[in-house]
Amino acid sequence: MKSFAVFARKATVRYWWALRQIFGDAAYENYLRSLHRAARQHGSPITPLTPEEFYLDSLRRRYSQINRCC
Amino acid sequence: MKFARVLVWAAVALAGAAGLAAIAFERDEPLNATWFIVAAACTYLVAYRFYSAFIAAKVLALDPTRATPGERLDDGRDFVPTNKWVLLGHHFAAIAGPGPLVGPTLAAQFGYLPGTLWLIVGAVLGGCVQDFVILFCSMRRDGKSLGQMAREEVSRRGGFIAQLAVLAIMVILLAVVGLVVVNALKASPWGMFTLSMTVPIAMFMGVYLRFWRPGRVIEASAIGVALILLDVATGQWVANSPSWAHAFSFSAPGLAISLIIYGFAASALPVWLLLAPRDYLSAFIKVGAVFALAGGILLVRPVVQMPALSRFADGTGPVFAGKIFPFCFITIACGAVSGFHALISSGTSPKMIMNEAHARLVGYGAMLMESFVGVMAMVAACALSPGVYFAMNSPPAIVGGTAESAAQTISGWGYALAPQTMTDLAHMVGEQTLLNRTGGAPSLAVGMAQIFSHTIGGPHLMALWYHFAIMFEALFILTVLDAGTRVGRFMVQDLLGHVSKPLGRAGWYPGILFSSALITGAWGYFLYQGVLDPLGGINSLWPLFGIANQLLAAVALVVATTILLKMGKRKYLWVTLIPAVALVTVTMTASYEKIFSPDPHLGFLAAANQMAAQIASGAVPAGRLAETARLIFNQRLDAVVTGTLALMILVLVVEAIYEWVRIWTSSGAPVLHEAPYVRTQWQVETRAVEGDG
Numbered sequence: 001m002k003s004f005a006v007f008a009r010k011a012t013v014r015y016w017w018a019l020r021q022i023f024g025d026a027a028y029e030n031y032l033r034s035l036h037r038a039a040r041q042h043g044s045p046i047t048p049l050t051p052e053e054f055y056l057d058s059l060r061r062r063y064s065q066i067n068r069c070c
Numbered sequence: 071m072k073f074a075r076v077l078v079w080a081a082v083a084l085a086g087a088a089g090l091a092a093i094a095f096e097r098d099e100p101l102n103a104t105w106f107i108v109a110a111a112c113t114y115l116v117a118y119r120f121y122s123a124f125i126a127a128k129v130l131a132l133d134p135t136r137a138t139p140g141e142r143l144d145d146g147r148d149f150v151p152t153n154k155w156v157l158l159g160h161h162f163a164a165i166a167g168p169g170p171l172v173g174p175t176l177a178a179q180f181g182y183l184p185g186t187l188w189l190i191v192g193a194v195l196g197g198c199v200q201d202f203v204i205l206f207c208s209m210r211r212d213g214k215s216l217g218q219m220a221r222e223e224v225s226r227r228g229g230f231i232a233q234l235a236v237l238a239i240m241v242i243l244l245a246v247v248g249l250v251v252v253n254a255l256k257a258s259p260w261g262m263f264t265l266s267m268t269v270p271i272a273m274f275m276g277v278y279l280r281f282w283r284p285g286r287v288i289e290a291s292a293i294g295v296a297l298i299l300l301d302v303a304t305g306q307w308v309a310n311s312p313s314w315a316h317a318f319s320f321s322a323p324g325l326a327i328s329l330i331i332y333g334f335a336a337s338a339l340p341v342w343l344l345l346a347p348r349d350y351l352s353a354f355i356k357v358g359a360v361f362a363l364a365g366g367i368l369l370v371r372p373v374v375q376m377p378a379l380s381r382f383a384d385g386t387g388p389v390f391a392g393k394i395f396p397f398c399f400i401t402i403a404c405g406a407v408s409g410f411h412a413l414i415s416s417g418t419s420p421k422m423i424m425n426e427a428h429a430r431l432v433g434y435g436a437m438l439m440e441s442f443v444g445v446m447a448m449v450a451a452c453a454l455s456p457g458v459y460f461a462m463n464s465p466p467a468i469v470g471g472t473a474e475s476a477a478q479t480i481s482g483w484g485y486a487l488a489p490q491t492m493t494d495l496a497h498m499v500g501e502q503t504l505l506n507r508t509g510g511a512p513s514l515a516v517g518m519a520q521i522f523s524h525t526i527g528g529p530h531l532m533a534l535w536y537h538f539a540i541m542f543e544a545l546f547i548l549t550v551l552d553a554g555t556r557v558g559r560f561m562v563q564d565l566l567g568h569v570s571k572p573l574g575r576a577g578w579y580p581g582i583l584f585s586s587a588l589i590t591g592a593w594g595y596f597l598y599q600g601v602l603d604p605l606g607g608i609n610s611l612w613p614l615f616g617i618a619n620q621l622l623a624a625v626a627l628v629v630a631t632t633i634l635l636k637m638g639k640r641k642y643l644w645v646t647l648i649p650a651v652a653l654v655t656v657t658m659t660a661s662y663e664k665i666f667s668p669d670p671h672l673g674f675l676a677a678a679n680q681m682a683a684q685i686a687s688g689a690v691p692a693g694r695l696a697e698t699a700r701l702i703f704n705q706r707l708d709a710v711v712t713g714t715l716a717l718m719i720l721v722l723v724v725e726a727i728y729e730w731v732r733i734w735t736s737s738g739a740p741v742l743h744e745a746p747y748v749r750t751q752w753q754v755e756t757r758a759v760e761g762d763g
Contacts (some may be wrong), residue, residue: 004416018153018155018156021152021153021156022160022709023287023350025288025289030146030150031147033146034144037144052284055279056280058343059346060341061147061148061342063345063346063553063557064557064560064576065557066410066413066414067414067438068167068550069414069550070168070410070437070550
């Protein structure tokens with residue numbers, strides 16, 4: 001019973017993670033992670049966009065090119 | 071262990087062969103839809119396991135040690151290394167539009183056999199190969215677009231042609247999907263109310279995501295989906311209220327004008343307000359509806375009522391004119407081979423791949439999933455009785471506008487249909503009429519509603535399921551419409567920038583309005599012409615769209631062949647060359663027939679000449695002279711557009727052949743515009759990127 005509960009919890013966490021990745025909820029976290037990684041590699045200071053700025057910027061980028069098929 | 075694996079794969083291959091044999095040869099008793107699922111799923115599994123592995127290893131030589139652009143150029147915005155399953159979801163959501171649902175539904179007029187075989191074989195040998203190879207090529211070039219690759223690897227003219235072809239296909243695509251929505255929603259207050267309400271719901275989500283909870287897409291979409299479901303249920307009340315029903319009953323021309331205004335507004339408004347939230351809603355509902363349809367088919371296992379080959383294999387079909395070859399192959403584009411996919415495969419996806427080896431799953435695998443959606447649409451359409459299918463998908467010029475005339479004509483074709491059947495069915499799904507609803511969406515919605523209502527709710531919920539299906543189709547068609555209009559606006563601005571600098575500036579509002587008006591006017595013209603077409607518009611516009619889409623696929627495969635040749639893969643050129651030759655043959659034949667066929671139902675020029683002769687003989691009443699003259703002009707315009715598209719691909723093919731001969735006969739190594747090799751660093755960081763940490 002306990003092992004099933006552990007499995008169910010892990011599966012739910014994994015599912016939620018995938019859902020957040022696919023639908024874009026995790027985009028800002030991914031962006032911050034990329035920025036920090038670049039800063040670590042190059043030793044440069046970072047000035048990240050705010051969540052709102054990032055959201056608008058990502059929309060502008062996504063809808064300036066073909067992103068949906070027929 | 072190895073022996074067990076061989077046995078398992080032999081069993082899968084045998085099951086697939088049995089499924090295909092049942093579809094191809096079973097004539098004595100009605101065929102169960104399970105055979106379609108078995109045939110498709112097993113063929114896809116075998117193709118993925120063996121053919122895509124062969125392409126990955128031998129033809130493309132994917133190198134897992136080579137850093138992808140997602141890794142090298144990672145900026146967290148455009149270049150984002152992404153888990154392969156997440157990227158598969160992204161890529162599938164991007165390539166799966168209304169095409170794999172509508173195309174197979176229309177092609178069902180030939181019977182279930184030609185379309186199903188083309189969906190399965192075309193995808194495995196053509197569509198998946200194109201998507202996979204173009205994804206690979208773009209990935210090796212830091213995510214360059216198809217047009218840029220054509221310019222660099224084939225010729226400058228080739229690149230320009232590819233860009234023009236993209237703009238042309240965009241205009242025709244937007245017109246034809248608009249026409250599908252018009253035919254689904256004309257004189258349908260329930261459907262119209264449901265779809266209209268999606269605009270304020272999307273705007274509410276837009277404000278929520280912009281000001282209250284930036285980036286919380288799942289949260290906003292869950293609220294939006296709940297409101298949409300409420301909206302579908304409320305639509306029944308609207309349809310039953312005489313005054314509200316009147317307010318939401320639109321004629322086809324009125325609906326077309328509303329769509330044109332909507333497209334213009336969506337293109338010019340800030341993207342966060344309407345376009346993006348509608349896209350989120352559409353993605354949620356699309357994924358849900360596709361899985362629900364798959365589950366429904368597996369649970370209900372409907373019997374296919376359409377014959378394997380209908381009498382319209384001879385080219386006299388009422389849905390669209392033309393024989394199986396070439397018209398089945400251009401009617402079903404998305405689901406088998408779609409050039410538009412090459413734009414997605416050379417767009418965002420190559421910038422998000424974490425490891426080269428993932429390109430196989432994302433490129434080949436996502437297209438297999440889309441093909442499966444197409445097979446399900448074919449099953450849903452063929453589960454309808456043929457009489458009902460033809461009554462819904464035939465224009466009034468062929469079957470008349472009443473249940474009696476339609477029943478008489480269609481029964482005369484050998485497909486039994488009682489007038490009362492159509493009246494009862496319309497009543498059951500909460501519509502005034504289901505006759506002459508060309509475009510495929512309504513008949514697919516009836517098929518889906520039958521499957522869903524057998525699973526949940528029974529006949530009492532038919533109306534609700536029908537309008538849910540209509541809303542689902544219309545919602546994501548409108549997403550294509552507004553996203554496409556916006557991208558088309560950028561393309562027009564890009565072109566106008568060569569004439570006037572301010573017009574090309576993305577942020578200059580007069581330029582935005584002008585270019586939005588231009589692109590909306592272009593597709594709006596074709597949409598309106600389709601609405602006025604006495605043969606229903608689909609007869610002329612869908613083949614035009616199919617030709618344009620398959621021409622783009624031919625462009626992509628020709629570019630891919632050139633790149634393979636430059637990579638020194640002469641032995642494996644057939645992988646892309648065979649589908650390229652097949653598509654060029656299909657599209658050239660279809661273009662020729664659409665322009666020059668002497669049959670007025672098929673040939674644009676023959677139709678124009680027939681109407682001109684009617685005017686000359688005085689057979690057209692004075693009151694209809696102007697309308698007939700406009701129809702003549704439209705047919706000639708369609709002929710010119712088809713001819714121009716065919717000419718463009720011919721020029722590109724000639725350019726490519728010239729380049730191939732040059733490479734083949736040259737002693738030096740050809741110039742390949744790949745990004746230089748850099749060894750991946752991901753082995754140490756992959757788990758963190760995948761989110762396990």
